[in-house]
Amino acid sequence: MTTHPEKPARPGRTDGRTSEFTLFFKVKPGHGKLIRDIFQQNTFGQLSREVTQRIGTLHDARWVLFDEDTRLLFATSYDGDWDAYIDDFAHRIPDVFDAIMEHTEDYPGIHDPGIKDRIAAHQVTACSYFRAIPDATVRDLQKARRVYKAYEQLLNAFE
Structure with a gap:
């Protein structure tokens, strides 16, 4: 019998x-402008927009510098599993995420083995x-947009 270690509980609320x-980081001194x-x-x-397409499960994202550029907020909504979502960042947009996060304290890089924790x-x-x-x-939502667009084209064909 094979046992699978349980994934650690991850923070965040789910709706449907x-x-x-929602993440909060301390910005390295003087790095807010960067x-x-x-x-x-x-x-x-x-x-x-390209990042959103590469991730594929990302609904929205907000980056906010606050407290006189000493703290950084990163907040998103996404579909699916937390661990898979982080894996997508590591595999699909590591350069983008690292370029921003390298300016925060104690950020080890998206490929660090302990990055999820x-x-x-x-x-x-x-x-x-x-x-x-x-x-x-x-x-x-993307499928609904394609269906709507096709429906509009069909209606326009009969005008």
Whole structure:
């Protein structure tokens, strides 16, 4: 009989098939401007859309510098399993995540063997979390958009 070690409990609330992910980090002294510079690059908006596509389960993301640029908030909503979500960051966007997070204290890098525990140590479970359509995954929403677009094209063909 094979036994599988249980995954550690991870923070965060779930509503339907979507979960919230809220992290707080201390910014290295003097690195707030470097983080702001990343977000103010002309190409960051396009990169954000590409990252969303690469992850595939990411609904939204917010990065917020606060307390006079000494702390950083990273908050997202995502579909599926917490560990798989972190694996996606490591496999699909390690360069993007590391470029921002290297400016926070004690960040070991996304490929560090203890990264999941390190991230969980910075995660805070929301007091409340809800979604307008809790059972709609990113894939469901993308499919609905494709169906709607096809429906609109069909209607336009008969005008």
